[in-house]
Amino acid sequence: MTDRHHRIAGPDPEDFADAPSRSDAERAESAWLQARDHDPHAVAPAGGLARDYAELEDLLRDLPPGSDDHWHDDVLRTVRARPPSPSPWWRGPRARWTWGGAVAAAIALVLLVRARPRIDELDVTIRHVDRTRSAPEEVVVGDQLVVTARPTTAGDLRVYRSGDALVARCPGGPRCTITSDGEQVIELVLDAPVSYQVILVVGRTEPSPGGTLAAFLSAARAANARVITQVPIDVH
Amino acid sequence: MATYGSALTAFAARILGDRELVKDVRQQVFLEAFQGLHRFEGRSSLWTWMCGIAYHRCLDELRRRRRLETSARLELVDVLAGHPDTAVDADRVAKQRALETCLGKLSPAMRSQLLLRYFLGLSYLEIAEVTGSPHGTVQVRICRILPRLRQCLRGELTG
Numbered sequence: 362m363t364d365r366h367h368r369i370a371g372p373d374p375e376d377f378a379d380a381p382s383r384s385d386a387e388r389a390e391s392a393w394l395q396a397r398d399h400d401p402h403a404v405a406p407a408g409g410l411a412r413d414y415a416e417l418e419d420l421l422r423d424l425p426p427g428s429d430d431h432w433h434d435d436v437l438r439t440v441r442a443r444p445p446s447p448s449p450w451w452r453g454p455r456a457r458w459t460w461g462g463a464v465a466a467a468i469a470l471v472l473l474v475r476a477r478p479r480i481d482e483l484d485v486t487i488r489h490v491d492r493t494r495s496a497p498e499e500v501v502v503g504d505q506l507v508v509t510a511r512p513t514t515a516g517d518l519r520v521y522r523s524g525d526a527l528v529a530r531c532p533g534g535p536r537c538t539i540t541s542d543g544e545q546v547i548e549l550v551l552d553a554p555v556s557y558q559v560i561l562v563v564g565r566t567e568p569s570p571g572g573t574l575a576a577f578l579s580a581a582r583a584a585n586a587r588v589i590t591q592v593p594i595d596v597h
Numbered sequence: 598m599a600t601y602g603s604a605l606t607a608f609a610a611r612i613l614g615d616r617e618l619v620k621d622v623r624q625q626v627f628l629e630a631f632q633g634l635h636r637f638e639g640r641s642s643l644w645t646w647m648c649g650i651a652y653h654r655c656l657d658e659l660r661r662r663r664r665l666e667t668s669a670r671l672e673l674v675d676v677l678a679g680h681p682d683t684a685v686d687a688d689r690v691a692k693q694r695a696l697e698t699c700l701g702k703l704s705p706a707m708r709s710q711l712l713l714r715y716f717l718g719l720s721y722l723e724i725a726e727v728t729g730s731p732h733g734t735v736q737v738r739i740c741r742i743l744p745r746l747r748q749c750l751r752g753e754l755t756g
Contacts, residue, residue: 387744394740398721417747420689420696421715424607558631575632590624592602593631 482511483518483561483589487551500596502554510545510561517562517581518545521574523555551596561589601644602627605651608717611700612655612709618662622654629654648717649727652709659705695753699746707742714739 389406394414396403405411488505510518510531518537520529531537531545538546551557558574564586581588605626609619629650700708713719713727721739725732 387748390744390747391740394743395736398736398740413747414743416692417696417743417750418715420692420750421711422718423693424611424696424712424716425693556631558628578628578632588624588628590628592627 482509483559483591484509485559485591485594487594494597500551500594502551502596504551504596506547506549506551506557506559506594508547508559511543512545512561512563514564516545518547519560519562519574519577520547520549521558521560521577522553525573527572527574527577528557551594554596557594557596559591559594563587563589601647604717605647608648608651608709608712609655611697611712611716612705613658614701618658622651622658625654626651642723644717645719645723645727648713648719648723652713652727655709656705692750692754695750696746698753699749702749703742707738710735711739711742711746 386406390410393403393406393410486507486509487500488507490501490503490505492501492503494501506520508518508520510516512518518531519527522528529536529547529549531547532539534547536547536549538548540546560574560577562577562581564584578588602623606619606623609622609626610616613619613622626647630647633650700711703711710724710728713724714721719727721732721736724730724735728735
């Protein structure tokens with residue numbers, strides 16, 4: 362484990378886990394659960410409990426993941442999954458109002474989007490080459506990494522290999538392209554079975570060090586710059 | 598490492614209950630893991646190690662924002678809502694939502710231990726290693742909370 366362990370704060374007095382047991386039945390349940398950890402055949406104090414806990418534990422194991430990264434895909438999928446209407450809605454008597462509402466909503470949406478401040482964005486795409494892989498999403502040596510950054514101000518986009526080797530940067534690197542819209546694009550072939558890390562630092566104006574990822578990050582933090590990154594890419 | 602991202606993100610979401618905080622923590626976790634991979638000692642599994650980083654960064658974030666006493670319990674369900682698979686089984690979705698509500702009634706520290714055990718699949722020993730609590734204490738606390746959670750779930754579903 363890391364050497365940065367901390368003890369967590371003490372129990373919250375309002376936490377219902379820390380209130381005293383309310384009944385003998387609850388104490389018996391708790392004792393049975395502890396016994397069950399050592400002996401899976403321990404007899405439950407009441408009928409149906411084993412089934413209840415099997416379901417509860419299954420629900421806990423199977424809680425849904427978040428969907429924040431793919432919300433737009435989720436919306437599209439949900440819309441496509443909806444059954445078609447029995448008759449075309451645009452032929453109904455309220456079509457005029459519906460169209461009017463839709464146009465008003467579209468205008469409001471455009472105004473809202475335009476009014477929102479621009480945000481720094483970082484997109485990472487893997488272009489798969491035609492090679493054998495154990496899973497469709499697995500990244501293998503030879504795949505191409507395409508990184509697109511849309512920083513709101515000066516941005517320093519970099520790709521590191523194994524934490525130490527700077528393999529691409531933008532601006533200033535041979536694999537860098539800057540579009541007329543100010544997008545910074547890096548394209549490179551993933552040529553080794555190691556982890557790659559994409560980092561975008563926004564807001565630094567002084568020349569950045571060229572060394573390790575750690576040095577780069579510490580310089581960025583010292584300059585109070587914004588650091589944006591994504592999950593490291595494991596190449597197999 | 599990408600395979601861990603989704604589970605750790607959902608874990609952080611349930612502890613923090615705030616979409617922006619979750620993004621910050623997820624970023625910290627993967628950066629720290631990436632930078633510290635060469636320091637990984639192998640005494641625990643890589644997964645336990647990653648869970649430990651996520652757990653501590655979540656609690657750090659809670660401390661930093663002084664939210665330990667006022668965790669955003671009501672936001673919890675919203676943060677996690679919207680998964681496409683949830684349309685498949687309405688009964689299961691209702692139970693999951695009720696369970697999220699009950700989890701929201703726990704302190705972040707207790708909720709995190711329960712999620713480490715079941716959602717992230719750690720053993721009591723691994724949780725003890727991650728949290729720095731004695732193994733027996735972890736087991737007793739989780740076994741004490743489960744009956745309350747069962748009662749709460751039943752109450753949410755029938756009430």
